[in-house]
Amino acid sequence: MKQEHPFNSDNIFRSFWKFILLNMGIVFILLLVQCPSCIFSWQEIVSRKSDIIFSFLMSSSLSFGGYYVDLFFENRISWIKEPLKRLTATLFTYMVYSFIVSFILITGIVLIFVDEVTIHNISWVKILENTIPPTIIAFTIISIFIARGWLFEWRNTALEAEKLKSENIASQYQSLKDQLNPHFLFNSLNVLSNLVYESADKSAEFIQQLSRIYRHVLDVQNEELVTLNLELDFAINFLSLQKIRFEESLEFHLDNINPKDWMIPPLSLQLLLENAIKHNIISQAKPLKIWIGMQGESLVVKNNYQPKQSKETNSGIGLNNITKRYNLLSETFPEIIQTEREFIVKLPLLKITK
Template identity: 55%
Template sequence: MSSLGLGFLNAKLIIKMGYFYFIKQESAPKRIGKFILVNILIALGLVVFFCPKCFLSLRGLKLIYPDFIFSFFMSSSLAFGGLVVEAYFNKKISWVNFPVKRLLLTLLIYLTYSFVVSYLISVIGYLIMFQEITLDNIDWVAMMDETIFPIGVALVLISLFTARSWLYEWRNAAIEAEQLRTEKLAGQYQSLKNQLNPHFLFNSLNVLTNLVYEDADKSASFIQQLSRIYRYVLDVQQEELVSLSDEIGFAQNYLSLQKLRFEENLIYEIKIDRIDNLYLPPLSLQLLLENAIKHNIVSMEHPLKISIYQRQDMLIVSNNFQPKKLETIDSKGIGLENIRKRYELLSDRQLEIIKAEAEFCVKLPLLTLAK
């Protein structure tokens, strides 16, 4: 009986673990069918383990038949109780919030249940299998002894299962926390991107308004160029990163657009060594170029010179520093701050800002996509 009791407790744990992996999400008939089948196989395995020779003859099979029935009911009862206890505590007490309380109550209730059920089934089994034993002459102390060792082993086994259950719930909690964090970051990033579209359009329309009064021909060319550029803005507004080649192409178009307005008062050069497999947040270059033009003097006496070039994994945008009176760089907080926050959300690398007496320089990290 002691060996069988140990086997039954072990079977209970196996059933519980298997049950939560492949039965929980199925329909009731399939769950019941698999529950019965698993317990039959466990009971059969125990009988084979303790009496392999019994299967060599018909007489042996008849002898072990009562043990098989006894094993099946013991295994099923313990497994069912374990499932009920765990299902109850899964709803009432979280491993994450109350680990000690969950552990103590699970052990207390399940071990109490296991002791009572093991004791009752053992008594009933003895009364059925041994007709000479009755309620009057049964050795109640001996029956209790039959459950002590299995309960002790059950402490070890249920501790292993409890550790698995605890880690499983902590993993789910970690996944949920990461999902919430990702959703929050995605929302923040989208909010930053949403600043760019109206910001770009508003500034472009301001420029167009001035050109209409200054030069009608220029304003017509400006509108044509603007339509092509704005198409790019619409295409990349849902992207987290764009290729360096696309962003350089957009920068060239944007500077050409500004040349219509400033002519020889604006000078620029672009020197890029490598553009393959390098990325940056969309419209980063446009924001830097717009800041340079917006906050610096652009005139025949003081032409604005903008350079875009690459050094290793950094894209550098620099201009001669000749700020307008009463202006500070990026006074509205849209440009540099927007880029900085987007880099913080996308990477652990930061942009670098270098402000000298005669030059203003911003270094953008060039990112690569994880394979």
């Protein structure tokens, strides 16, 4: 995949006039350094025309070559995967290019502007000596292009890795949320099947309440977080639904809770309540008592621990689902405490950072 550079250096080298202006600016700076008085004297500028032409041609050739050498290797050798190979190839190619171009330009300038010099009496040793400074300058130029190329590729690789990570997390989170609908519906239908044999009136009331609750489930299934206030309202409706079946055998109490701006993964509270109802004895002799409240920055769900003596396998969807979703959303995790008398889960409350 070809990577796009975020700034306009590509356009500078592809646009003729921008390229000319860039190198004229470099020549102007060099002229000021070598001859500050030239800015006030046209004659001095004319007397240095060979230097100006040489500087312009050299600057244009070296910058042009540096850009295209870097561009040539950009999609052939990766800075990230093969940094030493890329560095060696870029340096070697550009230094050879710079030496040849410098040698040709210096030879041409000498033959054109120095009258007494011809191809027969030219000093090739002097030409080679004069080729050294441009080659050193070329090394500086290619160092800039190397640093630029490496930084761009590192940045693009880091952005791509972060994008893949985000997509992976989103996919995992969606997969976890997709477990909730079948899980909730399956448990609700099990309850309904028991009620049908007990009472037709209770069954009808249960179905009406279930339809309202399931509408809420569908509304929040695509959300990563919902407000604590919304989740508490849903919990009350859910427990009221269960009261239709268990009547006085189920007791629940919500302590004073200040929702503020707290957020929570959707349906996490409902999963805890489902687990409590599914895995504990619920009878008039042993009513299930559920308490929901706050401790610091955690929502606490507590119930008396009276596990069923059942061979039914616990699939672990509830608690595992909540823990995995917290793992994808934050650095905090639910705390699970089990004693002989109580089962307690503390859900960290989250805030959306602006």
